[in-house]
Amino acid sequence: MTRETLDRNIQNIREEVLMLSSMVEQAMHKSASLFRSRDLVTARKVMSEDVEINGKRNAIESAVMIVMATQQPMAHDLRLLAGILEIATELERMGDYAKGIAKLVIRLGTSDYPVPYSDLEKMTELGISMLHDAITAFVKEDYKKAVRIPQEDDKVDALYDTVRQDTIDKIMAKPASAPQAQMMFAAAHNLERFADRVSNICERTVFICTGEFMEMESEDAEEDFYTEDDE
Amino acid sequence: MKSIEPPETRYALETQDLAIYYQTFRAVKDVSLKVIPRRITAIIGPSGCGKSTVIRSFNRMNDYISGSRMEGSILFHGKNLASADIDPVMIRRKIGMVFQRPNPFPKSILENITWGARINGIKENMGQLVERSLREAALWDEVKDILNQSALSLSGGQQQRLCIARVLAVRPEIILMDEPCSALDPIATLKIEELMRTLSSTYTIIIVTHNMQQAARASDYTAFFNMDTDRAGMMVEFGITNQIFTNPRDQRTEDYITGRFG
Numbered sequence: 001m002t003r004e005t006l007d008r009n010i011q012n013i014r015e016e017v018l019m020l021s022s023m024v025e026q027a028m029h030k031s032a033s034l035f036r037s038r039d040l041v042t043a044r045k046v047m048s049e050d051v052e053i054n055g056k057r058n059a060i061e062s063a064v065m066i067v068m069a070t071q072q073p074m075a076h077d078l079r080l081l082a083g084i085l086e087i088a089t090e091l092e093r094m095g096d097y098a099k100g101i102a103k104l105v106i107r108l109g110t111s112d113y114p115v116p117y118s119d120l121e122k123m124t125e126l127g128i129s130m131l132h133d134a135i136t137a138f139v140k141e142d143y144k145k146a147v148r149i150p151q152e153d154d155k156v157d158a159l160y161d162t163v164r165q166d167t168i169d170k171i172m173a174k175p176a177s178a179p180q181a182q183m184m185f186a187a188a189h190n191l192e193r194f195a196d197r198v199s200n201i202c203e204r205t206v207f208i209c210t211g212e213f214m215e216m217e218s219e220d221a222e223e224d225f226y227t228e229d230d231e
Numbered sequence: 232m233k234s235i236e237p238p239e240t241r242y243a244l245e246t247q248d249l250a251i252y253y254q255t256f257r258a259v260k261d262v263s264l265k266v267i268p269r270r271i272t273a274i275i276g277p278s279g280c281g282k283s284t285v286i287r288s289f290n291r292m293n294d295y296i297s298g299s300r301m302e303g304s305i306l307f308h309g310k311n312l313a314s315a316d317i318d319p320v321m322i323r324r325k326i327g328m329v330f331q332r333p334n335p336f337p338k339s340i341l342e343n344i345t346w347g348a349r350i351n352g353i354k355e356n357m358g359q360l361v362e363r364s365l366r367e368a369a370l371w372d373e374v375k376d377i378l379n380q381s382a383l384s385l386s387g388g389q390q391q392r393l394c395i396a397r398v399l400a401v402r403p404e405i406i407l408m409d410e411p412c413s414a415l416d417p418i419a420t421l422k423i424e425e426l427m428r429t430l431s432s433t434y435t436i437i438i439v440t441h442n443m444q445q446a447a448r449a450s451d452y453t454a455f456f457n458m459d460t461d462r463a464g465m466m467v468e469f470g471i472t473n474q475i476f477t478n479p480r481d482q483r484t485e486d487y488i489t490g491r492f493g
Contacts, residue, residue: 002421005428005448062477069476070447 006071010080013063014139017084020056020091021135025128027053027098028194032124034105035115035187046102053095060088076208083208087138090197090204094131097190104183104190113180116166120184123159123191126152130198138201143209150199150216156192163188243268243405243435244289244326248303249313250463251284253296258284260463262303264454266405271427271436273446273472276456277492281464282439285456286407288312289437290326291319324351327398331410333390335382335397340374343382343393348400360400367433368396369426388419392426399430406430408438412445424449443488447476455484 030046033039064081067073073081108115130152137146167185171178199216206214244266251259259281266272274282284293291312293299305312312322335343344361353360361378365371370392374385382393391411398406408427412420427436427449440446446453453475455468468481479485486492 002418002425004425065477066473070472072444072448 003071006067006073006077009063009067009071010073010077013060013067013081013084016056016060016063017087017091018135018139020053020060020088021131023049023053023056024091024095024098025131027095028101028124028128028131031098031101031105032121034102035117035120038105038108038110040106043102043106047099050095050099054092057088057092061085064088079208079211083204086204087201090200094194094197097194100190101187104187108180108183111180113177113184114170115184116163116188119159119163119166120188120191123156123163123188123195126156126159127191127195127198130156130195131201134198134201134205138205138208141205141209143206146202146205146209147214147216149202153195153199156195160188160192241268242266242306244437245306246285246303247306249285249288249305250302251281251288251293252298252300252302254298257461257463260459260461260465262466264466264469266435266437267452268435269431269433270451271431271438271449272452272454273450274437274439274454274456275441275443275446275487276464276467277458277487278441279462279464280456280458282456283409284464286409286437286439287328289405289407290323290328291317292328294319324401325403326405326407327401327403328407328409329391329394329398329411332414333387333394335385335390335393337381337383339379340382340385340393341378343397344400347397351401353401364396364400365393367399367430368392369422369429370396386419388415388422391415391419391423395423395426395430399434403434405435405437408436410440411438412440413442420445447472455479455481455487457483457487 027046027049030042034043034046064085068078068081071077130149133149134146137143137149163185167181167188170181203214203216206212206216242265244264246262246264249259249262249264250257262281262285264272264285274286276282287293288301289305289312293301301313303313307322307326310317336346338346341361344364345357348355348357348360355363362371362375365374370389373389374380374393377384382390385393391414395406395411412423415423424445427438430436431451438446438450450472453470453472454466455475456464457467459465468475468479468484470480475484476488479488
C-alpha cells in the first residue's frame, strides 16, 4: 500500500460522519417522543444537544480541509471528500429540524390541541429509517441502494398532505385553535424536509460512487403551498 | 518570525540563532528551530533559501565545503554541534543522512548494510542486523533472496530504501533526508513517504523538500524558509503541518504554498 495515511484519514472522517448521523437520528427520535410526552426537560436537552451536532459538523469540515490540503486526494477520494462536506451539511440541517420540533413542543406546552400523533410519528419513523438506510448506503458505497431510498419519500409526502388537510379541518372547525394547529403543521413540515434531505444524501452517494449528478428528489408537493424558508 | 510553540519540551534537536557562512557570504541567518522527537519535520522553501545548508549543518556535512562556518548553536543532547570540538564522525552515527540521489556502494546489498556498521564498531550479529535494517526499511521481502547481488541492480526506489536501511543499521536517533525522492517516480515516492511514517515511531526525521505537496503529505511539522532581502536564508514560519497548509500565519508562507510567490 502506498496511501496508508490518506486511507486512514478518510476512514476516520467516514466514522465521524457515521457518528454525526447517529447524533441526528437520536435527536429526531427524542423530538418525536415529545408530541405525546410534552417533556420540557427532554425538549430543552434536544435544543442544547444541537450545539454538539453543529460542532461535529464543523470538525468534519476541518478534517476534510486538512486532508484536501495535505494529501492531494484525486478522483474517487476527491469526490468522497467533497461529498462528505455536503452530507455533513445536510445532517447538520436535519439536526436543526429536530431542534425546531423541540421548540414547537415547548411552545405547545400543555395545550389540549388534538395533535395528529399517529401521522407525525409515522413520518418520523419513515424519516429516521430512510436516514439509516442512506447512511448505510453511503458507508458501503452502495449506489444502487442509494437510488431506491428517495422513493420512500412519497410516503412521507402523503402523510404530510394528510396532516395539512387535518390542520385545515381543525382550524375550520375551531378557529381559536389556529396557533396550535399551525405549530403542528410546522412540525410536520420539519419532518417532511428531514426526509427530503435524506434524498440529497443519496444523491451525494451516487455522485461519490459514479461521478454522476442525479436528481432524485420526488415531486415537492409542499413547495407551492408552504414557501417560508426554513433553512 | 511567527511560530507555534510545539507541545513537547525536550527536543531532538534545537537550533538557536543559527547562522551559516560560506566565506564572507551569510547563507543562512537567525534560525531558531525546535525539532520534536519521533516526528517528521519538513523544511520547505524556494531555491536558495538555505534549507539544504541548514539540514547539512545538522551532521556537519558542510565541513567538506572550505570556508564554511557556523554561528549560534545546534543543541543535541546538551552539546553544541556547531562548535569546533565536536567529532563529526560520532555525530553522523547518531544523525544519519539520506541524499537526493540514491548512492549505494557499488557492492552487494548485504555489504551495503554491514560495511557502515562494521566501521562504526556495531557489535550486533551481522545476519540479524541485515535483516532488521532491511525490514525496517520495508525492503526485506524484495531482496532477502538476492542479498549477494549488486546493490546497483536494484531500482531507484529500492536503492533509496537500501540507503535508508544503511542508515538504520547504525541505529541513529535522527535521520536527515535531503530531497530523498526527487530522483524517484511517484509510486516509489509514496512508498518512501509511508516508510517515513512508520520509521517516525522510532526515529526523528527531518526532510528537506522543494516539493511542498510532499511536505504536506508526509510531515507532522513544517518549517518554511525564504530568502531575505540580504539574500540570507531565514525561517519565516514554523508550525504543525495541518495548520501551515490550511491556515498559515505569515503572508509570505501563504503566498508560497498557494503558488503566488514572487
